[in-house]
Amino acid sequence: MLHSFDAVIIGGGVVGSAIARELSRYDLSIAVLEENTDVVCEASGRNSAVVHGGFAYDRNSLKARFCVEGNRMMDQLSSELGFRFIRCGKVLVGNTDEDMKQLERMMAQGFDNGAEGLELIDDARLHELVPAVNGRFAMFSRNSGILDPFLFTINLAENAAENGVKYFFSSKVISIDCRQNSYLLHTENDDFSARWVFNAAGKGAKAISDMLGIEGYRVIGSKGNYLVLDKKLGPLLPMPVYPVPSNTYMGIHVTPTVDGNVTVGPDAITTDDFSYYGVPADKMEYLRKSASTLWPHIEKKDVIRTFSGILSKWIDDNGVIQDFRIEVRDDIAPNAVNLIGIESPGLTAAVPIARYAISLMKERSDIKEKKDFNPFHRNVRRFAEMSDCEKSRAIASDPRYGSLVCYCENVTEREIIDAIHNPLGVHTLTGIKYRTRAMMGGCQSGFCQMKIEQLIEKELGMRPEDVRYMRKDSWILSGKMREGIDG
């Protein structure tokens, strides 16, 4: 089947979905082609979820510029899109003279980059901010923060969908025909023709770039492993604690999440395998030991989960990591916006990146703003975050708000059902998890995953063997045991 669109965005991660959402302000037909079954299966959902200040990137780089811009607009994005963002600040903790020199360099670089709210603080002030931290002094970045990495991307995508963007999942682009005035994209299922193409494929961006004829980029993966600690640790860590960074690596840090967990990581291991997310045993111990020098509360018994993410870094022939590259190569692939090397701070910078990418299109094509663009998105309303009065009213309006499904996170049946009927049509278990927090608690789905699986079957009329965990082939159940028995 052939679908025709004005613009096709390849990749539905945070950058692809930010482009989709920002482009949906214009009077265009837009599609997003996503290889996975949801929008947060790769780097966008696998990171520290830190909103960076912008001091750690080279002067005059796109990374610095878009990071500072993204940081500044995060409050507005959060209120429009409804994901949680907490401007909690962060500290980079040092002990030696060398550390101090590097922090002073960061301060100066941050000043030049336009990053505001940076200060060097002494031991007393540091321990006032983060009581348990180990360190003699720090750089405090007041404007840094944390956000919900799942809902940031999901809500960009769902808001785009609400403004008319069509998402196609399990739609990996396998080849592209460049025609006179359009592109023909072949996926595993359907074909798509588009006047404009955006390559926001993240880990697949080099392959797409090659398909567009823009060849020669060298991209390496940098894999980071993380531990997730139980929610009881969150109150002990008011803000992210980092070691003194280099210009290319932030170091292993401890970070509170917006929901009160703590993540520990990442290490940085060079890889060319962009699909292996396994976390090795020795890395778990290394993370714990390394981060314990910063913050003393990391104990094995409080680890509830591990995960990893892979950043795609553009490097030159000498292996030096390069800036973001956002380009239209009119000589090779006109009407194709090519994004290469979008790594950290890509989460912070996603919307400025998207706006810049669209500006390149606007320079070459006359596009008109829509009158009826709706910038607001409503989340699945969370029972656990309601006041008692709101809870009572919610239950009175729908008794399914009074039936708990996930006991660890107090997620109700109504929320699960709302999440199952999300605007993107995602219906994996992890899709429900990222939208509701069900299965993210201490028991890690021991009591609730069966109920959620049953609700997916029931709400969507699916067979048990067709329900998926996260990826296309990640079946959960091999079928019914007895026919004719319901339940």
Added chain:
Amino acid sequence: MAEYKDAVIIGGGPAGLAAAIALDKLGVHDIVILEREKELGGILRQCIHDGFGLQRFGRSLSGPEYARIFIDEVIERGICFHTDTAVISLSPDRHVKAVSPSGLIEYDAGAVILAVGCKERSRGSIMIPGERPSGVFTAGSAQAYMNLYNRFPGHEAIILGSGDIGLIMARRLTLEGVHVKAVFEILDHPNGLERNIAQCLDDYGIPLFLNHTVTDIHGNSRLEGVTVCKVDDCLRPVKETAEFHSCDTLILSVGLRPDAALLDGAGIMIDPRTGGAVVDEHFMTSVPGIFTSGNGLHVHDLADFASLESEHLAVSAAGFLKDGLHNEMDVDVSCGNGVGHIVPQKIHSADGFSLSLRASSVMDDAVLRISQSGKDILRKKIRRVRPSEMLMVDIAGGLVSPDGNVEVEFI
């Protein structure tokens, strides 16, 4: 706003049901059971194997049959209960807040009885390395899929851990035509009851490998297999022994811990050894009037014992409701050599009581010594001591004095 009840019992499984019935028998009628599932019975609902009730009723029942006896009696006695009612907070002054489809429910309770059961250790909590495909289940969730929801978890299974539910699931899967390739246990002894090793593994020719553990999980989508290694004396995997085993299902039976979710909010002291509350010989927690028993206190081998313990609790709770708090002493019970954990951890009176403990290692012909300030309270010779088997010892009244810790040890 909040309704008063003499006792609010949180949890309608074997512990909560037994406590409610016992309280009713003792004349405490103004009580309510709050159960978060849609039916009473707790985890017994999904335990369709037999072996329940041997201690208590002298016959072997399935989990639902065992639960039915208690549920019938609860109904017969007219004891009030609410299902689909999940407690979301408990305060130190015994204010209970619950959510149900009919609204938020609040109680002020004369006594609160926590009979909340336990939860399974997950993959994350034991930090099994590797990828995150689908097909990795805790034994309890696989059991629920099969026995409550009529769903197959996969075609070819490996079981990690020899806890009782894992063993029961090995047999259950086999009977339903799922190929169970092996059970791997990191320790040098099985974690489940011996009768389950015989009846669930040996009878079906399912091999059990001791001193082995899963060191890697493979598969980006669905589970494709696991790497298994032998472990050395310190339980460290020996890399040279790594072997790949293909399977699409991994069942984890790697331990249970009391569900402590409500304890923190109520300011109840937790024993890191059991993972449950610290209690005295009356099953009272560190917060007056809040009691706990069953698997929510410490993990039992048999539902029968959880029920029995809750009946002892009911006597204490009834006494508290009638007479209030009367602590005569404050004595700590400490774990000595060879003792993994112990309940109670505190003694507040000279009353007789039952002491439950688990050994930390396998011992033969051991002597259990309970002493205070160097003076024996009890010595008992035990032929076979297994960490998988809970030991219970009755201590007669008047033996514990107000001075010095009570020490429990194997000599």
